Amino acid sequence: MPQRAATAQPLKRAEKKEVTRQQLIAATVDSIAASGFAETTLHKVSARANVSRSLVNFHFESKEQLLVATLRHLTEEYRTFWMKAISRPGLSAAGKLNAIVDADFHPQVCNRKKIAVWYAFWGESKSRPTYMEVCARADSEFARTMEELTAAVVGDGGYAVSPAVAAKGLRCMIDGLWLELLLAPATFEREAAKRTCRTYLASLFPRHFDMPAAAAPAAVPEAQAAAGGER
Amino acid sequence: MPQRAATAQPLKRAEKKEVTRQQLIAATVDSIAASGFAETTLHKVSARANVSRSLVNFHFESKEQLLVATLRHLTEEYRTFWMKAISRPGLSAAGKLNAIVDADFHPQVCNRKKIAVWYAFWGESKSRPTYMEVCARADSEFARTMEELTAAVVGDGGYAVSPAVAAKGLRCMIDGLWLELLLAPATFEREAAKRTCRTYLASLFPRHFDMPAAAAPAAVPEAQAAAGGER
DNA sequence: ATTTTGATTGAACGGTCGTTCGACGTGTCG
DNA sequence: CGACACGTCGAACGACCGTTCAATCAAAAT
Structure with a gap:
């Protein structure tokens, strides 16, 4: 077939x-x-x-251009993934933030293989400005979108926090959690990572996000048993 | 002389x-x-x-061992730096968390050169387990210390959040903010980074941390003009 | 003063890297 | 059907990599 x-x-x-x-x-x-x-x-x-x-x-044309194309492919895949996640109709701003958190820890974009590649490019980015430019361009779009969402939540709930700061905190927390998957895959848990993000959101925006319950002791029947053993 | x-x-x-x-x-x-x-x-x-x-x-003995020694040097320098920061006598648990935030964005450990090297090693860590082990060992000590501090704050303030989750969130946020210095050095501001962390802490532990005021418009006379133009 | 030890050098070696180039064979199109 | 265009291959080249080794020279030991 x-x-x-x-x-x-x-x-x-x-x-x-x-x-x-x-x-x-x-x-x-x-x-x-x-x-x-x-x-x-x-x-x-x-x-x-x-x-x-x-x-x-x-x-x-050269090895370098293959690498750039690979990075572009990675950023494009990531971009379409989170954009699709927040495009579901009827989603509030808070719901979209939740969807971004879900998307960012979905096995399709958040697995050790791809995270390792992201970090490899980031590690080279200082010496190869092209990488930096590609990453910065992608990041800034993601950041702008997230700031719009936090601004909507802040406006709706009358919170005192700066939307930009709230968004930056969430973005950085996600990147750091990815690093945990890379360096400590044995202890990394997708649901725990999401819970960490949601704890942050719930403490900043208590009227829009529920504080997650304490860890369900690994008995969550999550469809996490992906292919190949690698996460 | x-x-x-x-x-x-x-x-x-x-x-x-x-x-x-x-x-x-x-x-x-x-x-x-x-x-x-x-x-x-x-x-x-x-x-x-x-x-x-x-x-x-x-x-x-080999290039590889030089690289491992370099990574060890980096972890050791970082370790002594934050340990010294929290060893000041008379510091409460909350005060120590604040000191860690200050230390993590101090130019001595948080500058583009060293961050680039950290990320370079992280990027290679999946393919070279030795790096992973060195990093994991250092990270786990830092994580344990930070969890003790958040546990003390939680116990003192009767907060509902899990100390481990709170600590993990802060650690990851710091790593992510480092990445911002690496990829977007033009927009990175040390004080803004600290403010992002303190916003997180103040929203989690409102009776122990003050919510930072909105950004002072870059007029802060910070002793930031370090040598060489590189930050 | 003489010997010994050990940090440092420069030259050399084998291996592998990225790239180039001519040849081949198969879709494409007149 | 025939000529061309083009994706693919294998071989070859020059450059540079990490490593080895004998020679050197000054500090340490005798």
Whole structure:
């Protein structure tokens, strides 16, 4: 049951090219997560993608451009994910903040492999301004959106806190919780991370968020048993 | 005016060796910050330290061990810094939490160069378990200390929040704020970062922390004009 | 004063990296 | 159907990496 069942098998040339391109980017993500930034070579990437080594320089002019494309892919995936999460109709500002928290710890964007790649790029960003620019551009959009949401909540509830400060606190807390998944995967719990964020929101905006109950002792029947054992 | 004016010039052999060792570690920090993890080579490190290339393999068995020693140096410096900050006598638990916030954004540990190095190591930690272990060991001590402090505050004030959750939130927020210095140095403000943390603390523990006033418009005569323009 | 120890050097080696280039084969289109 | 365009491959190249090693020279020990 191939996906293109209707139009018959043959991949058009342009399509196949794009598929290979995406394979290379996916292989780069895998390689950075598995071998780190320093030891990610075009040899390893092309081997993972099952293509010849020289193909990388054909699709991307250089290794550096492959890395930039990979970072762009990552930011774009993240962007569409949280945007979709808050686009559900009938969601209040508080509901959207809750949706962002859920999205940010969803296994699709928050798993050790992708977090490792994020941190690898961040670690290189000081020496490669291009990365910094790509990240900053994505972050600023996320920050602006979140500030609009906190501003709506503050306005609605008459809270004294600055919306910008509240939003920044939540954003930073999320980034830090990601780091916990990276450095202490054994103790990281998705639900606990969300609870940490919601505790923050409930203490800032008590009339819009409920203070989470104490930890349910790991008996939560969460659909967390994802594929592959890696979280 | 040499430092060792009293005991005359001559460095003992063991002393000189240790000095060189520290120079190499400092050069490694500089190189990772300037060139990133991937492009940090022994050639660049030895050039920065003004020693021959082969000296690195004399003091450290391999490049990898130099990097581990650098990470250990970083964790140790950070550890002594926050420990000293909370050891001032007569400090309440809340006062110690405040002191930790101050310490974590002090230019000595929180500047772009060192943050870049932290993130570089974190980015490689998934592929090099040694880094993960070193970081995890340091983090767990910091986490335990902070949990003791939040537990004391919670006990004293009869708050409902879990001390562990409160501590984790603060730790993660700090890490995330560091990232902001790394990725958006132009908009990062030390005092604003502290204010973000204190807003969190004041909303969780209103009877122990004052909600910070709105931003003083950058007119704070902070002794922030450090050397070199880099923050 | 002489020997010994050990920090430091410069040259050299093997290996691997990113990139280039010509050849091949298959969709694409006149 | 035939000529071309283009995605893919394998081999090759030069550069640079981390490491090794014999030689050096000054501090320490005898």
